[in-house]
Amino acid sequence: MWVCSGSPLVAEICAGSGLDWLLVDAEHSPNGLESILAQLQAVHGYPVQVLVRPPVNDTVLIKQYLDLGVQNLLIPMVNTVADARAAVAATRYPPEGVRGVGSALARAARWNRIPDYLATAGGTVSVTVQIESTAAVEAVEDILAVDGVDAIFLGPSDLAASMGLLGQQEHAQVRTAVGNCLHAAALAGKPAGVNAFTPTTARHYLESGASFVLVGADVSLLARGSEALATAYLPAPEDDSPSSY
Template identity: 35%
Template sequence: MFRPNRLKARIRAGEPSFGTWLQSAEPTFAEMAAIAGFDFIIMDEEHGAGALEAAVATMRAAACTEATVMIRVPSADPVYLRRLVDAGAQALLVPMVETAEEARAIVEAVRYPPHGRRGNANDITRSSSYGMVPDYYARADDSLLIVVQIETVTAVENARAIAEVDGVDVVFIGPTDLSGSAGLPGQTGAPEVEALIARTVEAVRAVGKPLATVPRAGRTHQQLFDEGYCFVASGSEIYFYRRGVEALMAEWRSYRGEAAATPAAAPSSYGR
């Protein structure tokens, strides 16, 4: 059967969507998050441990729910992008996109001719339910959600041109790497970083494309939704587990009369 892209439908309808990150590539955590009610789960292959087989397992784990699995790829490698969409990925998040040319190449890699260069094997791939969706070729391009990340100063300069690329559905602002690119690593609330983010927002909204992001210093996910972002991803299974074991060990040390452990580093954008 053809599984509708519920996240893309929500974005088109103007409905805010809330998601979380999966760093471990463990499908059980994806299934748990999906059952809990997140609108989407981002399986992180840029900083996480997963690869193609884990991506398929994660998509299967969430398939019994309303959640959409988004894959953040390690890079814009067109061969790997094609493998993912053949494997059934409905949403792709591509990091470190800096120019319209790069964005265009991403879109072309995952669209069928005449609009792209994706190879046609839809009679056997998981994306078409192994050939059991007879009109998959005609529906495939429109059912895929393509999200590109702006997270460098160069990308900010080119934000409007990137957003104008046909096939780019959402522009995702990455404040942590953007702060590093601006020479202020980790200072996502710094005025200089806020100014870069504001420039990006203005450029993308001038084109009429939706924006997405993660919480940052001075901005909760609720505030970001109030500012008009279409989706926000907050926290990760690693962060949630770390917080839990730290709290448990703090209780144990207190019981034993031991000194408290050194506090963990400040939360990143994944952990708010």
């Protein structure tokens, strides 16, 4: 599930839920370096995998995330092979990449308490790239072939928008595009995930070869749950238009 609240307490609640993976999101959520660090600390020790999504495919930001101790990155808006290569390079020290060296100052290296961290760090990081545009769908086979790209993740909402189908992530054309990418990933021998809040859609993509699926979000569960309480216990308002914005 998504963890979007920015709260380490909420992240810990989700980590102990029995779900097998969480996405701490900084692209569409109020998460900065400090809140991401606090959430990593809060979920540490729970039997759950954690992916973290930066707001942009940026070398400096990825370096900071890695130094915090992020090990699984989900990089948004990877539309080309060049984008994919840049994401991978940001996670590798020279000469394989361009990650800045600061392990003595970094939680990831336990402040140089991990022997040979510089030599082994690349093997502790996974890079998942998001396929969420028509350009990315067209290039998906080449993106999957990039050395260091460990998995892809399909974003049907942005993909629908790029196809001229804004808000129609359940549209048949979008489902077909997602399915084609899932098939390409299977042929490449790499995992593919997808965002799917609707249960029937999630099961459809799982049956179509998705290895991992996002099926909910902390903020959405809270919004819908609190609305359900209001509906159950309060009379319906006479005028549901807001008094102000």
